[in-house]
Amino acid sequence: VKNKLKVLRAERNWSQAELAERLGVSRNSINAIETGRYDPSLPLAFSISELFGMPIETIFQRN
Amino acid sequence: MQVMTFHRLSASALTGIAFAGFAAMYLVGYFVHDWLVPRTLVMLAWIVIFGVLAWLRLDETAREAHKFAWFYGAGVGLMLALIAAMLVIWAPGSWEALAAQVATFFGPAVVDMPPALAGVIVGLMACAIAQVIGYGLVWCGWWARRR
Secondary structure: EEEEEHHHHHHOOOOOOOOOOHHHHHHHHHHHOOOOOOOHHHHHHHHHHHOOOOOHHHHEEEE | HHHHHHHOOOOOHHHHHHHHHHHHHHHHHHHHHOOOOHHHHHHHHHHHHHHHHHHHHHOHHHHHHHHHHHHHHHHHHHHHHHHHHHHHHOHHHHHHHHHHHHHHHHHHHHHOHHHHHHHHHHHHHHHHHHHHHHHHHHHHHHHOOOO
């Protein structure tokens, strides 16, 4: 699964650490998700979706 | 105030406390041979309590790394330990010196036990050590691939 997390984060001038704090996860987790090396669980994907105010399918797409 | 400070401890700090306490109690046990069973129970309770507290503070990625490492790392480690056990059965003589060396690692309490009993302890501990090594290697590999 690919995602637009890095772009969305950059648009808001958030660091990985800042995004991690807003989502209640570690910076390592954000890095792993952004680089596509870890697919988040559905609850975390929903949290990301709510934080950016976008549908999940806009942020995450199948490869 | 103390409770608030404790709640702020990260998963890493709690894991450190778990292992530091366990190691300290193990070292004490190496020299003090009394109360073996109660001391062992305290060690296990210590590591379980702090291990659970650390687990509750981990996020899903960190938990995934631990679950993956447990299944593949510790699982393969245990299989390798069982293969080693078969090799011991196949050629027992060649392993006696190594077993004696391993027994010294667990302290005089094990060395002074009857050989059969010491063998059981060493075998069980060897399985645990093999699992921990496998677990650690796979855990490091999991994170290395996702950095």
